[in-house]
Amino acid sequence: MTETTAQKYWEDFYRERDRVWTGKPNVLLVREVSDLTPGSALDLGCGEGGDAIWLAERGWRVRAVDVSVIALSRAAERAAGAGVGDRITWERHDLAHSFPAGSFDLVTSQFLHSPVAADGERDKILRHAAKAVAPGGVLLIVAHAGWPTWMTEAPFLEFPTIPGTLAALDLSPEAWQVETGEVIDREWPGPEGQAGRREDTVLRIRRLR
Known part of the structure; x- marks a missing residue:
């Protein structure tokens, strides 16, 4: 099978370092999910598994997907070491070409x-993610809203906005309710310890039926 551009890029990305991420869950995921009753979860772009492991430790049954075999291997090893390997299923997907089957209480x-x-x-x-949310479940989308303030020569990239994301999802207001729609400004130090800040967007949307 021919390797896609995304597969090649992300395999090379993870191959360059023995560990890329801290292993801690994303703080905005923790903020938005801590009050939810554990059920089934789908983690899109799980990387080295920090979010999936945190969810599993709190009782969620997790399907975690990523395009990189290297990342998935590291994640599975960490999950086994944390004692939650049996609560997480790891799958490789280039989400532009394939998507996990099933419905979930949290995507x-x-x-x-x-x-x-x-x-x-x-x-x-x-x-596709919205379609995978079970009735009563939650779709959580966290994204960067811009580059960190310490980046003086940032490459061009059109970051998603909350209105733009909602427009692209085109969700029925009778079937979905936005519970969180917020831009978060927080400290974001640079790789050499530079002081800085960065904005992120948080969308938590509940499927009513």
Whole structure:
């Protein structure tokens, strides 16, 4: 099978370092999910598994997907070490071409950004994500809203906005309710310890029926 551009990019990305992420869950995921009753969860773009492991430790049954085999292998090893390997199923998907089957009480997309994504690809993936939410369940989308303030020569990238994401999802107001729609400004230090800030968007949307 021919490797896609996204597969090649992210395999190379993870291959360059033994560990990329801290292993801690995303703080905005923790903020938005801590009050939910554990059930089934789908973690899109799970990376090295920090979010999936945190969810499993709190009683969720997790389907965690990523395009990178290297990332999934590291995540599965960490989950086994944390004693929650039996609560997480790991699957490889290039979400632009395939999507996990089933419905879930929580579908979470944390920082689903890619420098090699085609136009409209993220919107298509998020529409699939919405369809995977079970009645009564939650779709959680967290994204960067801009570059950190310490980046003086940032490359061009059109970051998603809350209105833009909602427009792309095109959800029926009779069937969905926005519970959180917020831009968060927080400290974001640079790789050399520079002081800085960064804005993120948080969308928590509940499927009513």
